[in-house]
Each structure stands twice: as C-alpha cells, then as structure tokens.
Amino acid sequence: xxxxxxxxxxxxxxxxxxxxxxxxxxxxxxxxxxxxxxxxxxxxxxxxxxxxxxxxxxxxxxxxxxxxxxxxxxxxxxxxxxxxxxxxxxxxxxxxxxxxxxxxxxxxxxxxxxxxxxxxxxxxxxxxxxxxxxxxxxxxxxxxxxxxxxxxxxxxxxxxxxxxxxxxxxxxxxxxxxxxxxxxxxxxxxxxxxxxxxxxxxxxxxxxxxxxxxxxxxxxxxxxxxxxxxxxxxxxxxxxxxxxxxxxxxxxxxxxxxxxxxxxxxxxxxxxxxxxxxxxxxxxxxxxxxxxxxxxxxxxxxxxxxxxxxxxxxxxxxxxxxxxxxxxxxxxxxxxxxxxxxxxxxxxxxxxxxxxxxxxxxxxxxxxxxxxxxxxxxxxxxxxxxxxxxxxxxxxxxxxxxxxxxxxxxxxxxxxxxxxxxxxxxxxxxxxxxxxxxxxxxxxxxxxxxxxxxxxxxxxxxxxxxxxxxxxxxxxxxxxxxxxxxx
Numbered sequence: 001x002x003x004x005x006x007x008x009x010x011x012x013x014x015x016x017x018x019x020x021x022x023x024x025x026x027x028x029x030x031x032x033x034x035x036x037x038x039x040x041x042x043x044x045x046x047x048x049x050x051x052x053x054x055x056x057x058x059x060x061x062x063x064x065x066x067x068x069x070x071x072x073x074x075x076x077x078x079x080x081x082x083x084x085x086x087x088x089x090x091x092x093x094x095x096x097x098x099x100x101x102x103x104x105x106x107x108x109x110x111x112x113x114x115x116x117x118x119x120x121x122x123x124x125x126x127x128x129x130x131x132x133x134x135x136x137x138x139x140x141x142x143x144x145x146x147x148x149x150x151x152x153x154x155x156x157x158x159x160x161x162x163x164x165x166x167x168x169x170x171x172x173x174x175x176x177x178x179x180x181x182x183x184x185x186x187x188x189x190x191x192x193x194x195x196x197x198x199x200x201x202x203x204x205x206x207x208x209x210x211x212x213x214x215x216x217x218x219x220x221x222x223x224x225x226x227x228x229x230x231x232x233x234x235x236x237x238x239x240x241x242x243x244x245x246x247x248x249x250x251x252x253x254x255x256x257x258x259x260x261x262x263x264x265x266x267x268x269x270x271x272x273x274x275x276x277x278x279x280x281x282x283x284x285x286x287x288x289x290x291x292x293x294x295x296x297x298x299x300x301x302x303x304x305x306x307x308x309x310x311x312x313x314x315x316x317x318x319x320x321x322x323x324x325x326x327x328x329x330x331x332x333x334x335x336x337x338x339x340x341x342x343x344x345x346x347x348x349x350x351x352x353x354x355x356x357x358x359x360x361x362x363x364x365x366x367x368x369x370x371x372x373x374x375x376x377x378x379x380x381x382x383x384x385x386x387x388x389x390x391x392x393x394x395x396x397x398x399x400x401x402x403x404x405x406x407x408x409x410x411x412x413x414x415x416x417x418x419x420x421x422x423x424x425x426x427x428x429x430x431x432x433x434x435x436x437x438x439x440x441x442x443x444x445x446x447x448x449x450x451x452x453x454x455x456x457x458x459x460x461x462x463x464x465x466x467x468x469x470x471x472x473x474x475x476x477x478x479x480x481x482x483x484x485x486x487x
Contacts, residue, residue: 002265002275002296006042006307010035010049013427015299017059018288021066024083025297027286027305028057031427034071036083039290042307047086052079055424055459059102063109063126070112072100074460078114080129090129095120099461101143106151111168113154115142117461121156123170133170137162144187148203148219155205155219157184163207165219165227174227176217180209186244189219190251190268196220204232204268206254208242214256214264216271233271237264243283249291253310255298257284263298265310279306344408347375359404363397364390381405421480425450425459429484433477434470438463441473 013031020026020039028034033049034057055074062069068089072078076097080090094100098116105112105126112124121135121142137158144157153173156164161183165174190204196218205217214235220228240259247254247268254268263277263284277298286299296308347355352373356365367390373381381390386398423430423443432444438458442450447459447470456465 002277002308002310004277004279004306005309008035008037008042008044008305008307009303010044011303011305013056013303014285014301015303015305016057016285018286018297018299018305019061019069020288020290020292020295020297021062021069021083022292024062024066024069025288025290025305025307026060026062026069026071027297027299028060028071029303030056032056032073034060034069034081036069036086039293039295045086050081050086052081052088052091053077055099056427058100061103061105063105064107065109068109070103070105072103072114074099076100076116078103078112078124080112092122092124092129092131095122095131095134097457101141102145104145104147104154106147106154107149108151110151111147113145113147113156115145115156117141119158121145121166121170123168133168135166135170135172137164144184144207146188146205148189149191149193150201155187155189157187157207157209159183161209163187163205163217163229165229174229176229179207179215180211180213182210182241184209185242188246190247191249192251194218204247204251205229206245206247206256206268208245208256210241212236212238212240212242212258214238214242214245214254214266216254216268235264235266235271235273237266237273237276238262243285244287246288248289253289255287255289255296257287257298257300259283261300263287263296263306263308265296277308280304344375344379347378349374351375352378355408361401361404364392364401367392378405379408418483420476421483430476430480433473433480435473436470437465437467441476444470 011029011031013029015027015029017028023039025037025039032053033051036045036048053073053075057071057073060071067083069081069083070078076094078092078100082089094116098118098120100114100116103114109126112126114122119137119140123133125132140158140160142156142158147154154166161178161180163176163179185208187207194202196202201221203219205219208214216233218230218232238258238260242256242258245256254266256264261280265275266273280300280302282301284298284300288297294310297305299305349372353365383398383402386392392398421429423446425446430443433441434444435441436447438461440460450459451468458465
C-alpha cells in the first residue's frame with residue numbers, strides 16, 4: 001500500500017520540481033526559492049530556503065554524491081549550490097540568455113545539461129563549470145531531459161511533442177516526432193541498463209505529455225543500424241495532461257502526476273496500474289522517488305509537497321487512496337491548517353477561529369464563536385459592524401482585525417488566486433496592471449523598475465523590448481477588482 005506520511009508547506013507558490021539525493025529532498029517553486037529538507041525526518045535544513053534566483057525556479061536536481069544541487073530559472077541561469085553550506089558554487093548563464101526550463105546531471109556528475117525556452121540546449125562540463133557544447137531545436141521550448149544510465153547519451157523533450165537523443169558531442173542521433181501530441185512535459189530513463197537480443201544495449205525510457213498519456217519506450221543501441229526506439233506501453237491511468245514522471249531506484253515502479261490532481265503508481269515493466277493517490281488540491285506538477293528509502297515526493301500547484309511511503313502491496317493493483325492522511329506535518333513555523341486549502345469564503349466557523357489564533361487575535365475568539373462567524377461573514381465585516389454588531393469596544397482592536405481581513409483578501413498566497421492576476425515579477429496580485437511590449441501584463445511599478453535596471457529586456461522571455469511604452473490593462477484591472485471583492 002501507499003500512505004501519506006508528511007506534508008511540507010514551505011513554498012508560497014506553485015511547486016515545480018522535487019528531487020531526492022541519498023539523504024536530502026529539494027523542492028523548487030515559482031516563488032523563486034529552493035527548499036532543502038533532511039529525508040530522515042523532513043525537517044528543513046538551517047540554510048533553507050535558497051534564494052539566489054531572480055524569478056521562478058523550474059527544475060532542480062542533485063549530483064550523484066548529493067554534494068551539489070543544481071536549479072534553473074526564468075532568470076536564464078542554472079545555479080549550483082553546495083549542500084554543505086547552502087552557498088552558491090557557480091552561476092551558469094544559459095546561451096542566449098533564454099529562460100532555463102530544465103536541467104539534469106549525468107549519472108557520474110561529469111556533465112550537466114540544461115534546456116531553454118528558445119529551444120537551446122547547453123551541455124556543461126561540471127568539473128570545470130564551463131560550457132562544453134550547445135545545440136538547438138527550432139521553434140520550440142526544451143522542457144524535459146534525462147541521461148541514460150551509462151551517461152553517454154541524453155534525451156530531450158519539447159513543447160513541440162518530440163523526443164530527441166543526443167551524444168556528448170551534441171550530435172543528434174534520433175528523433176521520435178509526435179511522441180506526445182501537444183507537447184512533452186517530462187521524461188526519465190530507468191536507472192538500469194538492459195540487454196536486448198543479439199547482445200545490443202537497451203534502456204527503458206518513460207515520457208509524459210499534454211495528451212494525458214504516460215508512455216514507456218525501449219531505446220536500443222544497434223551497432224550497425226544506430227538507434228531504435230520502440231513504444232512498449234501506453235498508460236492511460238490519468239484523465240488530463242500528465243506533467244511529471246519518475247522511476248524508482250530499482251526501475252520496477254513508475255510514478256506520475258497530472259492536471260487531474262492525481263498521482264499514479266505503476267509496475268513499470270508491464271505497465272500495470274498499482275495505486276491512484278488523490279491528496280493534492282490542484283495540478284500535480286512534480287514527483288520523485290527516493291534512491292535510498294521507499295518514499296515518493298509529489299509537488300503541486302497547491303503549494304504543498306506530499307511525502308508518501310510505499311510498502312509491499314503490488315497485489316492491490318488499481319487501488320485508490322483518497323484520504324491517506326496517516327500522519328501530516330509541516331515545516332517548523334509554517335501553517336498547515338485545513339482552512340489554508342480553501343477559499344476564505346468557504347471557511348467554516350472552526351476555520352475562522354483557527355485563523356484568529358494564527359494571527360494573534362485571541363481577544364476576539366469568544367466573540368466570533370458566539371456569533372457563529374464563518375468565512376463569508378468574515379469577509380463582510382467592517383469597523384462599523386465590529387462595533388455595532390459584535391460590540392468590540394477597543395478601536396485599536398477593531399482596526400487590527402480589519403487590517404488582518406484586508407491582508408487576507410489581498411494575500412498573494414491564498415489558494416485559488418488565478419495566476420493571470422499575479423504580476424510575473426513580484427508574484428503579487430496586481431493593482432495597476434499594464435501591458436509591456438512583450439505582450440505580458442505586469443504591475444506598473446514593478447515593470448518600470450525592471451526596465452530601468454535590466455537594460456530593457458523582457459522579464460518573461462529575456463529578449464529585448466522593442467519599446468518601453470506601457471499600456472494600461474483596464475480589462476484585467478476590473479477583473480481583479482471583481483475577484484478580490486468577491487473573496
């Protein structure tokens with residue numbers, strides 16, 4: 001069976017990736033940070049979170065020995081961190097200054113590959129931290145990559161939908177076009193090398209995409225005919241785009257996360273569905289197996305990371321686990337109450353009381369309890385109603401309550417906030433949205449500051465802005481106003 005043993009809630013925005021080393025778990029987020037935990041008890045390390053990136057972090061991965069962690073970002077860099085100190089060891093600037101969507105170490109950590117939004121691929125010599133080779137796939141973004149277990153080849157996946165194999169000299173060896181209709185989201189080689197007929201070397205590769213499918217491929221290295229790639233299984237256990245996939249350390253199990261909010265666990269060789277897990281509230285964007293323990297980490301747009309324990313239970317194939325909350329905890333100092341997963345207007349009376357305790361408003365708890373204030377009523381309170389209806393006499397206390405309510409309405413971390421209402425620079429709800437020359441909307445003050453200090457480049461594409469003219473986005477401003485007043 002699979003049981004949920006821990007929930008981590010350190011991030012303030014979507015979790016984009018999870019990665020294990022032998023003793024650590026790293027998670028990265030659109031909130032620009034990377035969090036690092038001990039995989040023994042999932043306590044956050046003293047130097048966590050790591051905050052060297054200027055924009056959202058898309059991917060993170062450990063070196064083989066676990067001494068280093070690499071993370072890549074929209075800021076066009078791949079940062080290498082020391083796991084002894086949490087300090088930055090190197091900053092690798094992607095060719096062309098394109099946002100970096102994915103990065104991966106070779107099995108022996110000799111190389112690090114990174115893929116950009118403009119289709120560029122950079123192969124780094126990790127020992128010297130220097131760029132070894134570059135390549136490119138035109139008219140697409142590289143969003144997935146993985147090395148073969150021998151470390152001599154790697155695969156890339158793109159939003160165009162193809163899977164491509166490369167060698168260490170950046171020679172393009174094979175293209176599996178239309179591997180996933182509408183785009184690849186993730187791919188990973190199984191950790192073991194297989195032997196095929198005639199003594200050829202084979203690898204098992206998993207890929208997933210926007211077509212809602214998880215596929216298992218057999219990649220064969222043929223001495224005379226080059227490379228052959230055959231589809232072994234097409235897995236249909238999820239009903240929406242599959243955003244992430246990962247093999248267990250022994251290659252026997254495969255996990256995937258989907259837009260349908262589920263996590264599925266398969267027996268990899270036969271493609272048999274073992275478990276479906278339903279604990280996340282929003283899209284499941286990341287998943288990873290621990291190499292040293294029977295653990296799975298899954299990350300989501302609900303800003304949480306769930307830790308699952310896998311026990312011997314392959315006989316329970318297809319079993320669903322909607323409520324495996326055996327033991328749920330969070331990082332020290334972080335809030336993990338049930339109400340945080342709901343819109344404020346959906347809070348129960350108990351949720352409101354829990355919020356009052358969190359905000360240090362114990363003085364009004366009895367008053368709110370006796371008046372049965374739920375989330376919808378909380379949002380409608382004013383200074384006048386606090387005085388006339390709830391009979392809170394202290395002006396200072398009334399002002400404090402209203403200030404907390406206003407903060408609650410505008411909080412950028414509240415679940416359910418439409419992403420288009422958040423400024424891509426500040427990740428806060430916009431008050432004065434404007435459209436820049438790159439076609440994206442930003443908070444006026446944030447983009448003006450960006451333009452004045454970043455040589456007129458786009459925060460989203462890193463390409464030059466043709467003009468610094470900003471156009472008010474009145475339609476978006478009205479939509480944000482209506483949304484915030486209804487919360």
